[in-house]
Amino acid sequence: xxxxxxxxxxxxxxxxxxxxxxxxxxxxxxxxxxxxxxxxxxxxxxxxxxxxxxxxxxxxxxxxxxxxxxxxxxxxxxxxxxxxxxxxxxxxxxxxxxxxxxxxxxxxxxxxxxx
Amino acid sequence: xxxxxxxxxxxxxxxxxxxxxxxxxxxxxxxxxxxxxxxxxxxxxxxxxxxxxxxxxxxxxxxxxxxxxxxxxxxxxxxxxxxxxxxxxxxxxxxxxxxxxxxxxxxxxxxxxx
Numbered sequence: 001x002x003x004x005x006x007x008x009x010x011x012x013x014x015x016x017x018x019x020x021x022x023x024x025x026x027x028x029x030x031x032x033x034x035x036x037x038x039x040x041x042x043x044x045x046x047x048x049x050x051x052x053x054x055x056x057x058x059x060x061x062x063x064x065x066x067x068x069x070x071x072x073x074x075x076x077x078x079x080x081x082x083x084x085x086x087x088x089x090x091x092x093x094x095x096x097x098x099x100x101x102x103x104x105x106x107x108x109x110x111x112x113x114x115x
Numbered sequence: 116x117x118x119x120x121x122x123x124x125x126x127x128x129x130x131x132x133x134x135x136x137x138x139x140x141x142x143x144x145x146x147x148x149x150x151x152x153x154x155x156x157x158x159x160x161x162x163x164x165x166x167x168x169x170x171x172x173x174x175x176x177x178x179x180x181x182x183x184x185x186x187x188x189x190x191x192x193x194x195x196x197x198x199x200x201x202x203x204x205x206x207x208x209x210x211x212x213x214x215x216x217x218x219x220x221x222x223x224x225x226x227x228x229x
Contacts, residue, residue, distance in 0.1 A: 004158070006158075035217075035219075041221065042204075042219045042220060042221040042222065043159065043204060043206075043219040043222075044219070045216050045217055045218070045219075048216070056216050058216065091158050091159070093158070103149070103161035103164065104161065104217075105161070106151075106158030106159045106160070107158050108156065108157050108158050109156075109157075109158050
């Protein structure tokens with residue numbers, strides 16, 4: 001069964017450092033997403049990506065965040081200068097059509113710890 | 116400002132009985148609702164969805180009911196099985212064609228006891 005894979009499963013980084021979280025969406029999917037879940041809180045939307053550009057982003061997704069699909073298979077989330085409050089579980093997701101019309105498949109997540 | 120609320124952080128039911136998970140929303144622009152299940156150390160897994168033009172959708176043991184006037188939806192699991200023990204997230208979308216801005220509730224942890 002096709003699945004969304006994320007690497008690494010756990011990343012520890014020092015405050016102020018840049019991190020790149022990687023995702024391989026399901027191969028024939030067209031829509032890609034990043035969500036995050038701070039410990040004990042709800043899952044929050046960060047950004048959606050379609051046709052090589054951001055289609056929607058939340059208030060959380062400020063200038064320190066960026067996304068890229070560098071090679072047609074990977075989908076990355078870059079955090080330029082990490083802050084302690086960026087510590088969270090980051091989930092990548094993909095769907096064949098828009099998320100409203102079909103289910104989104106989530107990866108297992110990357111736990112980011114900023115120290 | 117919680118637009119999607121799951122007021123019960125946890126629920127415990129006996130195997131074979133019905134589990135009812137509730138979700139309330141405040142934004143009348145939401146027009147598509149989803150339930151996801153999440154096991155520890157895994158990403159959310161899609162369970163079932165419902166469009167605002169319907170009031171019920173059924174898939175095997177899982178049924179979602181939507182009451183638009185009350186801005187309330189519920190997930191019924193019948194019969195409940197120990198493998199259903201997980202955190203269940205209600206999610207909503209809308210805004211006239213959003214491409215992915217799902218709003219999640221905080222989740223309800225379901226424990227099904229043998």
